[in-house]
Amino acid sequence: MSWEITGMSAVCALGDTVADIHGALCSGRSGPAPLSAFDASKYRAGAAYEVPDRLHPGVEEPLRATRWLVRVVREALADAGLPEPDPGLPVLVGTTHREMRTTELWWRHEGPLSPTDLHFTSALHTALGLHHVHTVASACAASLYGLGMATDLIALGEADTVVVAGTDAIPASSFGGFDRIQFPPPDTIRAFDRSRRGMIMGEGAVAVVVRRAGAHLGRVHGRVRGVSMNCDASHPTAPDAAGIVRAIEDAHRRAAVAPDDIDLVVVHGSGTPQSDLAEAVALRDVFKAADPGPLVTAIKGGMGHISGGAGLLNLVVALESVRTRALPAISDLTAPIEEAKDLRLVIGAPAAGPFGTAQVHAVGMGGINAVAIVEGASR
Numbered sequence: 001m002s003w004e005i006t007g008m009s010a011v012c013a014l015g016d017t018v019a020d021i022h023g024a025l026c027s028g029r030s031g032p033a034p035l036s037a038f039d040a041s042k043y044r045a046g047a048a049y050e051v052p053d054r055l056h057p058g059v060e061e062p063l064r065a066t067r068w069l070v071r072v073v074r075e076a077l078a079d080a081g082l083p084e085p086d087p088g089l090p091v092l093v094g095t096t097h098r099e100m101r102t103t104e105l106w107w108r109h110e111g112p113l114s115p116t117d118l119h120f121t122s123a124l125h126t127a128l129g130l131h132h133v134h135t136v137a138s139a140c141a142a143s144l145y146g147l148g149m150a151t152d153l154i155a156l157g158e159a160d161t162v163v164v165a166g167t168d169a170i171p172a173s174s175f176g177g178f179d180r181i182q183f184p185p186p187d188t189i190r191a192f193d194r195s196r197r198g199m200i201m202g203e204g205a206v207a208v209v210v211r212r213a214g215a216h217l218g219r220v221h222g223r224v225r226g227v228s229m230n231c232d233a234s235h236p237t238a239p240d241a242a243g244i245v246r247a248i249e250d251a252h253r254r255a256a257v258a259p260d261d262i263d264l265v266v267v268h269g270s271g272t273p274q275s276d277l278a279e280a281v282a283l284r285d286v287f288k289a290a291d292p293g294p295l296v297t298a299i300k301g302g303m304g305h306i307s308g309g310a311g312l313l314n315l316v317v318a319l320e321s322v323r324t325r326a327l328p329a330i331s332d333l334t335a336p337i338e339e340a341k342d343l344r345l346v347i348g349a350p351a352a353g354p355f356g357t358a359q360v361h362a363v364g365m366g367g368i369n370a371v372a373i374v375e376g377a378s379r
Contacts, residue, residue: 003224007080009072012204012303013049022320025328045185049202049304062102062111068205069167080209094142096307100171139364144311148227166309167205191269191298202304220377222319226254232367238274244282247369255373259290263355266314268363269298280339297346301331311362318358322376325353
């Protein structure tokens, strides 16, 4: 069974459309900008990957994550030919922080807060008439978990169409937490590089419209072949290679593919010592017999780690790479770690297609893993 992705939209530090974000990645744009959300003098790190859309530079605004969510859901629905959706259309929103930044501003007496602001239903109902909204809070894998749940809903006959989204703004509390545990602070995200020093927070939102295969006669961006989710709980923070392997193998089984069928992999690639190591070992183990094996890239060096929406952003970039036959290179990768030496890492310049089938990762704290297998569309 497969599911069609008929609408897409995204916004992050690199751009406000999927095509613009992919184009920026292929052109080599990367690197955070000076922090503007809050007083950078209180932190060792002074930069982040922020969405440059504040109405008044230097003045923080509440409900930015909600504003982006409404925008990308509206645009994805319009892209799918559903500008006036059924009010009962399910919407699954993956997020790590929800509206934590708005709560921080309220606590500091710098902005209002209503209890309804803590759930996205009110905003989506007001803007688009949608009321069947559910929040998925499974760390960095949240939006790919949402995608897996969407395919289940459709497979079970509970829905023909589901919107899956992810959104997060950078809260001071989380930024400060990562600032304390990463020393010296990273200046950029160097996935799989020997000199990697950690993750830098990003922000933004992404949405896709998933429909039962054959239920839509218009344009199709791609097809979901299978989604795997697990939680190995092997360690509170460090990912486990064996857990990632199990997630990949389960995704292959669900998608009815073999390692040789995968053309490209967009990894989680957070630039942290343990996460990159676990992913490299997992990929080495899964694809050790594949010839030549898939091309492997990571995109967080371009737009930072956007938390709950990271997996879904990987997915839309993967589909755009299939469409354009151009796979972005891994930013700032010059000296790959030993565990990745046998992988076909995309370094220096985009890799040229054609590509057919892509594998997409999201790896979260506590052993939360999600892997999706997607393919390009014929129409």
